[in-house]
Amino acid sequence: MEHVQPDPAQASPAERRRWARYLADERAEAAVYRRLARRRAGDEREILVQLADAERRHEQHWLRLLGGEPARMPRASVRTRVTAWLATRFGSIFTLALAQRAEARSPYESDPFATPAMSADEKVHHEVVRGLAARSRRRLSGTFRAAVFGANDGLVSNLALVMGIGATGVSGSFVMFSGIAGLLAGALSMGAGEFVSVRSQRELLDATEPNDFAHAGLPDLDIDENELALVYRTRGMREDEAIARARKLVGDAHQGRMPAPTAAQDDHEVIGGAWRAAASSFCFFAGGAIIPVLPWIFGLSGLIAVVLALALVGIALLVTGATVGLLSGSAPLPRALRQLAIGFGAAAVTYLLGLLFGVSVA
Template sequence: MTKLQERNRAGLKLLRTGGGTRGLLSAEGHRAGQGGTLRAAVFGINDGLVSNISLVMGVAGAGTDSRFVLLAGLSGLLAGAFSMAAGEYVSMSAQREVFEAQIAFEQRELADDPQGELAELTQIYRAKGLPEAQAATLAASMMADPRIALDTHAREELGLDPDELGSPWGAAFSSFGAFVVGAIIPVIPYIIFGNPTAFWASVLLSALALFIVGVLLTTFTGRNWLYSGLRMMLIGTLAAGVTYLVGRLIGVSVTG
C-alpha cells in the first residue's frame, strides 16, 4: 500500500466515523446490503419520530390553536426530511468520490508498474493461503485482462466492489422516506382531530411508535425487546417532555 492509499484509507475511516450515525450507517448500508438498509431505515424513522414529537409537543405546550400545531408538525417533517436527505446525499457523494479516487489511483499503478502489481496480487493470494505457484498463476491470469485486473485489485486490495460504490440519490431518497414515516406519526392526530383529542392521541400514538421502534432495534442489537422498547419510549418521552415544558413557559409568558 502506498502513501496516498494510506492517506485515502485514513480519510475514509474519518468519513465513516466522523459523520455520526448517518455517515456510519450509509457506509455500513453500502457494505452490509439489505441488513444495513433496514438498519438505516429504522434509525431514520426514529430520527423523524423523536425530532417531530419534540417539535409538536413544544408548540402544543404553548396552548396554540391545533391548526398551528399541525402547520408546525408538517413544516418540521419537511425540514427534517430535506435536511436528512441533503446530509445523506453529501456524505454518500463524498464517500463515493473517495472510492473513485482510490480506484483511479489503482488504475494508474497498474499502468505504471504492472510487475509490482502482479507481485502484489500474488502476495494477496499467498496471504489467503494459496501455495506460491498457484498464487502466481492465478494472479497472472487475473492481470491478463486490464479490466479484470482493475476489478480484482479494487476488490482484493481496496476491499471495494466497483459496481456497488453507493448511490447518493438512492441514499437521499431512502433517508427522506424513513424520516417522513417517523415524523408523520405525531402529526396524524392533528390532521384528523382538534384539541384536546389531537394532543392526547398524538402523545399515545407517539409513545406506541417509540416502543415499536425500540423493539425493532432488537433485531440488530439482540437485546431484550421489552427493555429496548421501554427505553426508547422513555428517551422520546423525556425529549418531548422538555420541549413541552419550554413551550408552556413561553406560551404563558406570551399570553400572560
C-alpha cells in the same frame, strides 16, 4: 470429566413432558431451516440444510429417551412458532435473527439429560446462524440505517416540536402547520444529509481501495528494474512476497497474459447507494414525523390531542426500537424501551419549555 447421564427410566412425568417439548422444538427448528433453505441458493442453502440435519440428531436423542413417539406431542414454544411463521411468510433476516436468539437460549447446558455434545452443537449453531444473519444485515445495512434513523428522528423531533408549541397555548391549527413545516424541513434536511454522507463515503472508498491503474503498463516494465513491488508493499505484503508477486505479473504480461481485473470490494454494498439512502431517509423521516401531527390534522386539540399524539408515537417508538433490537440479534424489549425513553424525554423537555414561555390566546 466424563458426562454421566441420569437413568431415563427413573425420570419423572414432568421430565418426560420436558423431553417431549424439546422434541417438538427440535422438529420445528429443523422445519424453519428447511423453509429458509428453499428461499436461498448456493452455499447458504447448503448450510441451512446441514443445520436442519443437525437438529434431527438432537430429535433422535429425545426420541430414544422417550422410547419412541410420545402419545401426546406438545406444541413447540411460542418463540419457535413465531420463527416458523416468519420463515413461511417472509424467509427474511427477521427469521434468522430470531433463530440466532433461539440457539443462544438453548437449555441443554443445564439439562442433565442432554449430552455435552448437544450443548456444544447449539453454541456452534448460534455462530452459524449469526454468520448467515450478518450476511443479510450487510446487504440491507445502508438503506436500513437510513430508514430506521429517518423514522426515529421524524418521530422524536416532530413530537418534541408539537409538544413544545402546543404547550405554549397556541391554536390547534398553528400546532398542525408547525408540525407539517417541521416534517418538510426535517425530511429535506435528512435526505440531503444522507445523500452527502453516503456519496462522500463512496468517493472516499473509490480513492483509497486498490485499482488496476498500473496494469496497462505492465508489458513495458523492465522485469528486473521496476517499482511494482512497492505497490504491493503499500497494500500490506511483506517485501519478499511483494517482489515475487511483481516479478510474476511482469513476466506474465511480457508473455501476453494480463492479470484479471481486481474484484470489487464489499464496502460499497455495506454503505449502499446515495440516492436510495437519501430517498429512504426522506420518506421514513416524513412517515415518522407525520404521526405526532395526526391528532391535529383530524381536528383535535388540547389535552386530547397531546395524549393521542403521545400514544401513537409511543407505539411507533416501541416498534422501531424492537425492530432494531431484533435485527441486531439482541433482546427487542430493552431496545424498544430505550427508544421510548429517549423520545418521551425529548418531548418532556420541550413541553416544559413551552409551558415556561407560554402565550395567552385571546
